[in-house]
Amino acid sequence: xxxxxxxxxxxxxxxxxxxxxxxxxxxxxxxxxxxxxxxxxxxxxxxxxxxxxxxxxxxxxxxxxxxxxxxxxxxxxxxxxxxxxxxxxxxxxxxxxxxxxxxxxxxxxxxxxxxxxxxxxxxxxxxxxxxxxxxxxxxxxxxxxxxxxxxxxxxxxxxxxxxxxxxxxxxxxxxxxxxxxxxxxxxxxxxxxxxxxxxxxxxxxxxxxxxxxxxxxxxxxxxxxxxxxxxxxxxxxxxxxxxxxxxxxxxxxxxxxxxxxxxxxxxxxxxxxxxxxxxxxxxxxxxxxxxxxxxxxxxxxxxxxxxxxxxxxxxxxxxxxxxxxxxxxxxxxxxxxxxxxxxxxxxxxxxxxxxxxxxxxxxxxxxxxxxxxxxxxxxxxxxxxxxxxxxxxxxxxxxxxxxxxxxxxxxxxxxxxxxxxxxxxxxxxxxxxxxxxxxxxxxxxxxxxxxxxxxxx
Numbered sequence: 001x002x003x004x005x006x007x008x009x010x011x012x013x014x015x016x017x018x019x020x021x022x023x024x025x026x027x028x029x030x031x032x033x034x035x036x037x038x039x040x041x042x043x044x045x046x047x048x049x050x051x052x053x054x055x056x057x058x059x060x061x062x063x064x065x066x067x068x069x070x071x072x073x074x075x076x077x078x079x080x081x082x083x084x085x086x087x088x089x090x091x092x093x094x095x096x097x098x099x100x101x102x103x104x105x106x107x108x109x110x111x112x113x114x115x116x117x118x119x120x121x122x123x124x125x126x127x128x129x130x131x132x133x134x135x136x137x138x139x140x141x142x143x144x145x146x147x148x149x150x151x152x153x154x155x156x157x158x159x160x161x162x163x164x165x166x167x168x169x170x171x172x173x174x175x176x177x178x179x180x181x182x183x184x185x186x187x188x189x190x191x192x193x194x195x196x197x198x199x200x201x202x203x204x205x206x207x208x209x210x211x212x213x214x215x216x217x218x219x220x221x222x223x224x225x226x227x228x229x230x231x232x233x234x235x236x237x238x239x240x241x242x243x244x245x246x247x248x249x250x251x252x253x254x255x256x257x258x259x260x261x262x263x264x265x266x267x268x269x270x271x272x273x274x275x276x277x278x279x280x281x282x283x284x285x286x287x288x289x290x291x292x293x294x295x296x297x298x299x300x301x302x303x304x305x306x307x308x309x310x311x312x313x314x315x316x317x318x319x320x321x322x323x324x325x326x327x328x329x330x331x332x333x334x335x336x337x338x339x340x341x342x343x344x345x346x347x348x349x350x351x352x353x354x355x356x357x358x359x360x361x362x363x364x365x366x367x368x369x370x371x372x373x374x375x376x377x378x379x380x381x382x383x384x385x386x387x388x389x390x391x392x393x394x395x396x397x398x399x400x401x402x403x404x405x406x407x408x409x410x411x412x413x414x415x416x417x418x419x420x421x422x423x424x425x426x427x428x429x430x431x432x433x434x435x436x437x438x439x440x441x442x443x444x445x446x447x448x449x450x451x452x453x454x455x456x457x
């Protein structure tokens with residue numbers, strides 16, 4: 001038989017409290033008894049779906065004080081005050097203070113049951129309205145915000161936005177796959193911001209940037225004196241992200257021995273600081289990002305993979321959504337111009353065509369660097385700029401070094417572009433200058449999106 005509602009009953013007189021609880025339980029309610037107001041106040045939470053009944057005259061804290069503090073902690077909570085020393089003024093004060101009802105002893109038990117039933121129905125309706133409002137608020141944020149975060153109009157980016165919004169609501173661990181520079185952390189931020197944990201911390205962690213000797217302390221924290229140099233207690237990333245989200249980038253680089261500890265944390269929902277003896281409960285949504293497929297990878301524990309793989313997202317590289325390139329380039333260039341107080345001149349049609357033909361091995365990160373360079377110097381040669389796009393931009397503190405493979409590819413593309421410019425698009429001359437077979441040059445020009453037409457006067 002289902003309960004008609006939850007009741008918190010507060011009274012310091014044991015006989016009165018127990019007889020009232022018995023009557024309410026016979027009427028079908030679930031009753032939790034408290035001997036003092038502070039006990040009940042500590043137990044109240046915003047999602048409590050019942051009614052608070054309290055006596056007025058009690059030591060430590062009386063019922064009217066409890067009424068005020070309970071409504072501060074849980075707004076719109078139905079609170080019923082009961083007293084054997086009531087008056088009209090007290091009843092009026094109760095209503096003015098937000099009390100739901102006021103009963104004077106001796107009262108008719110049926111009157112109490114009726115008041116409690118109406119209070120429980122009111123509380124359920126209030127919570128349902130709050131849930132609907134939260135859903136509508138999140139939907140409004142999604143409708144107005146996701147397009148401004150994950151920019152583009154291609155079918156690939158539209159599908160990604162739909163998947164992000166769907167997985168954000170599920171609130172489960174997941175894995176995000178994508179090449180370097182595709183925006184895995186941005187997608188993780190969107191998953192956090194458009195989900196139920198949006199008001200809680202979002203904690204990013206790059207597993208590939210942490211020395212193995214510090215990894216355990218970074219994730220789980222440590223107590224003072226746990227090891228040489230641990231001069232004070234430190235909260236780990238898991239503990240810091242409690243109730244929120246932990247983004248673990250380059251998770252494939254995590255040492256095997258530490259993967260075991262992460263798995264145990266996810267299974268048990270608790271961490272133990274280095275040098276500590278007690279477990280600390282943590283409620284964290286983990287979003288792991290990887291450049292490689294983790295399923296079947298010998299360097300990644302498959303039990304941890306299955307624990308994380310409750311959801312999966314694939315971020316397409318820029319070359320798979322070429323129609324988004326002009327929009328992204330203009331967006332980042334305009335941002336950079338505003339940040340550096342410069343006038344932004346929009347790209348020409350030919351320049352945009354050049355952008356779309358470039359393969360962007362460094363993906364959105366490389367494009368952003370290129371857009372910033374163009375915003376700072378709009379008179380620059382865009383073709384040459386593209387061949388240098390991945391080199392770090394000293395004026396922009398947000399830019400970062402590209403991986404070696406990307407830098408090598410860009411250097412090769414730069415040499416081909418320079419040769420084509422020098423010989424004004426004459427392929428035979430370029431073949432001789434670079435000492436390449438015709439087929440090899442064609443393959444490389446196709447790979448890097450280089451067209452000889454760009455270099456013919």
